[in-house]
Amino acid sequence: MTKKEYIITGIGIIVGLIAGYLYYAEIGCVSGTCAITSKPINSTLYGGLMGGLLFNLFVSTKKKKEKL
Numbered sequence: 001m002t003k004k005e006y007i008i009t010g011i012g013i014i015v016g017l018i019a020g021y022l023y024y025a026e027i028g029c030v031s032g033t034c035a036i037t038s039k040p041i042n043s044t045l046y047g048g049l050m051g052g053l054l055f056n057l058f059v060s061t062k063k064k065k066e067k068l
Helices: 003-026 040-056
Strands: none
Touching: 003 040
């Protein structure tokens, strides 16, 4: 991976972490039975993972041609 690809994925992780925490703070799970949204650390880490994966979709990689 190039430096640009790492930066794009890193930005996605940061955006996801913020979004995950905001989801916990604004919506969350009052009863505590929700696996992801019952604790702020779970929601934040899950958001970071999803943000990194989402932004990684926008990274273009060059494919090497196969020699026959």
